[in-house]
Amino acid sequence: MRETPYLVVDELVAEGNLATMAAHARALGVALRPHAKTHKTVELAHRQLEHGAVGLTVATVGEAEVLADAGLDDLFIAYPLWAVGPRADRLRALAGRVRLRVGADSVDGVRMLARAVHAGRDSAAPLAIAVEVDSGHHRSGMPPEDAAEVAVAALDAGLAVDGVFTFPGHSYGLEAAGPAARDEAAALEAARDALTAAGIPCPVVSGGSTPSVRSADGSVLTELRPGVYVFGDAQQWELSATTSESISLTARATVVSRRDGVAVLDAGSKILGADRAPYATGYGRLLDHPEARISALSEHHATVAFPTGTTIPALGAELRVVPNHVCNAVNLVDELIVERDGIEVGAWSVTARGRNT
Template identity: 45%
Template sequence: MNRLQRALDALVERIDTPAPIVLADVMQDNIDRMQAFAAEHNLDVRPHVKTHKCVEIGRRQVKAGAVGITAGNVGEAEVFAAAGFDDIFIAYPIWTAGTKGPRIRKLAETIRLRIGVDSVAAINALADAMGEDAGRLEVVIEVDCGARRSGAPAEAAGGLAAAARNRGLVPAGVFTYPGHGSASPDARQGAALDQETALTTAVRSLSAAGITPDVVSAGSTPTVEFATGGVITEIRPGEYVFNDLNNTRLGACTEDQIALFVAGTVVSDWVPDQVILDVGTKVLGREGSPERGFGGIAGTNATLSKLNEYHGFLPLPEGFQPGVGTVLPVVPNHVCPVVVNFEEYIVTDSTGTSLERWPVDARGFLN
């Protein structure tokens, strides 16, 4: 029997579905493995908490050796700062609209805070928000390495860092995100090389402006295996803590390293060769396609072919016939969208004998 199904069977009478199940022992192995990888290559780990949004998991990452955490927005940073995390990097080009300016200033008074920037306009807005306390805030210049997301050209990093310095902010270094490494298994190494090239160019640009970076920060889970050389000082993986089907397909993890799945119940079986699960877009998000599916059933080759808000359509391969009431372990394509849909995790281990509930503390904090 599949390991995830075995753990689920031990829990099934004690939980309601749909529910996110975390195998704490597998998760801890993932945390320790990443930390050991970083130590081997003389890198710092700054995990991205957007994947789990959970204070308890963040504490385990820091206890294992992480130098701090990465957040995706001000709200996430506030939740973790209130829980005692004192070294936070918001790896996003924040624009200080509404209440964000005062909130950033307050955070910078109590913790070591770094914020991503990729424009002079954002730098000036942050400096205006910080006022006479500008020297408390560190900024990290975001450069594009081929993902075509946010990020300035690498050769512009020095000019942006100088602009931050001129406004009294502290230019701490550079970062990038090699998102194009998720395109296919073959894309991972090439994206990591693009990342190294862009960061090297950015560091040279900073040096030309008379600035020595304290941090040269790289992501992500699919490419981290290849982020081991050159100027990189820090890695920011997020999904590694749980892993998912996408990372399995990319070769970034094995099936045995998946630490989160969703318990879903078969609620209808009237259509021949298909059942309906209580797992829809409100649980899994919308990542997927009819060709690769919208999530898979652990231990089988069955994949969800379609999702409505509360319905998951599961075509049944030959020899697999779960009846109404059967509870199945659904592995998401992408784990991050799943987390934001639940207030708590059901936490157990690979045997399913223990049961704890951990809050998803930063759920709903999107700005």
């Protein structure tokens, strides 16, 4: 008997999610390059490739190093890296052993990347960039119509140019997925056209988030990069981007206190994470009690409010908790316990946990 709290993956549900997204990408006629920052595990990375992914997306050099060590050889760091000092050395070494693409959204950025991988004539390593454009999330990314400036600078600096990409992060909102997907297509089309008008081929037009992926425009995009879809979480559930039946990762937690309408669990922010988006109705949900909400969260306590008239689970009862943001929850543990048909069958090491540089 395991001591709670811990994170559990329902292997069969996860496999179903992998197959469903792979089928969607095939039907859309685009490549699938899932974001591994969600699961941070070698096992799921390989399973995504087995389902037809062309490679993996990551957020950091550290995540890329973990996957490269596990034999994955086509990686996209979808982030405007500032690679100086030790990170520059690591990037150059990584580019020397895998097919590597890195995001960039400035002329200074691509010049810095070129210096990093061309530090010495004998140590030069091949590196491709994708120009990041802002499609409405207003985080990183340049105006789409100016994308050619970065692409030209990259070519002048001796880098290859794969194409353009964006993250439609404003899809994380109620009724926001469709409009965000349309913004994504418009921005990527403008960026692609800017490159081709400058005489630069643009074979990769990359986008996608888990909420917006169902509305992605296959006439513009050539590549999708969803991440959360493999597990699902309470955010996706509330946005109707997944259903309770498709949520494959939960925290197993024990009821340690109870009173009328309330149960307190031993799974706090140190295993669930503390994210609560503006649209979220709580700090997490219970898979088997869909009307309940985590109304308060501290480090080791989750206070769950149940609807009036509901029978409150008994002291000692183990419940399945759905974190609001699964990416954060996974990064808080060393391993994911794997179950099949409710029976523990193994554990996956969260190998890229904490690889934030």
